[in-house]
Amino acid sequence: MSQLVYELRRHTNTVTSRNQHHVTFWRGEVAQLGQVELVVPALEVVPVTDQRTYRGAMVTGESIARSFFTGLPYGGRPRLAHGRLNVAGQDAAFERSAWRTSREGRALRIWAVGREYRYRETRNRRYHVLERPEAHVATVRSSWARPETISGTAQGAVDSVDFSLAILFEGVYTRNLSLRGALISAPGRLADRLGDGF
Numbered sequence: 001m002s003q004l005v006y007e008l009r010r011h012t013n014t015v016t017s018r019n020q021h022h023v024t025f026w027r028g029e030v031a032q033l034g035q036v037e038l039v040v041p042a043l044e045v046v047p048v049t050d051q052r053t054y055r056g057a058m059v060t061g062e063s064i065a066r067s068f069f070t071g072l073p074y075g076g077r078p079r080l081a082h083g084r085l086n087v088a089g090q091d092a093a094f095e096r097s098a099w100r101t102s103r104e105g106r107a108l109r110i111w112a113v114g115r116e117y118r119y120r121e122t123r124n125r126r127y128h129v130l131e132r133p134e135a136h137v138a139t140v141r142s143s144w145a146r147p148e149t150i151s152g153t154a155q156g157a158v159d160s161v162d163f164s165l166a167i168l169f170e171g172v173y174t175r176n177l178s179l180r181g182a183l184i185s186a187p188g189r190l191a192d193r194l195g196d197g198f
Contacts, residue, residue: 004154006030008038008167010147022076026150026170030163034062038150040077040171045086046070054078057171065113065164069172075145079173080108087112088161096177106177108169113161119169121177128174130166135159137166 008026021043030036042058043051045068055073060066065088071078085092092112097105107120119130126141135156141147150170154163 004031004158006036006152006154006163008036008150010149024076024146026147026167030061030064030152030167031154031158033064033160033163036061036064036163036167038167038171041073042068042171054082057168059164059168059171061164064160067161067164067168069168071172074173077171077173080176083172085110085112087165108174108177110165112165115161117165119165119174119177121174125175128166128169128177130162130169132162135162137162139166139170141170 006028008028010024010026013023021041023043024040026038028036036059038057038059040055040057042056045056045058046054053072054070055076055078056068056070057078058066058068067085067087069078069083069085071083072081073079080096083094085094090113092110094108094110096108104120107118110117110119115132117130117132119128121127122129122138125144128139130137130139135154135158137152137154137158139150139152142149150167152163152166
């Protein structure tokens with residue numbers, strides 16, 4: 001089975017006024033799809049009136065399905081709580097079990113463009129996999145908080161939707177896909193919710 005390998009490198013905009021936001025993006029070439037970019041926070045996917053309460057992440061590119069995720073913020077990224085997922089112009093659904101203890105049991109189940117996916121943490125918080133029966137995309141971040149690179153390896157009948165989703169979730173706070181991560185991040189997530197009036 002052949003593998004496709006890609007790497008996105010981090011860039012950050014230059015902030016020249018108090019009204020600007022720090023925006024980080026990872027950009028690189030993905031297989032036959034050309035330039036692909038992950039943007040966090042993606043200001044254009046969150047209405048201006050909601051930008052204090054919500055954050056967005058977005059994937060765009062020359063030949064890739066555009067996808068975005070919005071949710072309550074944590075560490076500059078949207079988290080799964082109150083999240084909204086859009087893939088290739090269509091709203092998509094997702095769910096996870098907060099009561100399971102294994103990484104497998106806590107995997108995110110995603111329904112997008114007529115497909116069912118699972119997205120889960122593997123070795124540790126830097127390693128994730130997005131899979132459906134015909135395709136598998138494994139990603140690794142060079143570091144958890146501010147990775148310089150996001151790399152991936154794809155197998156099977158992968159297409160632009162698979163790449164877009166796998167890359168997008170690297171811009172979403174998914175630490176609670178492991179029990180240890182959920183326990184470690186719980187106080188901060190609770191403080192964020194209280195601070196936002198939730």
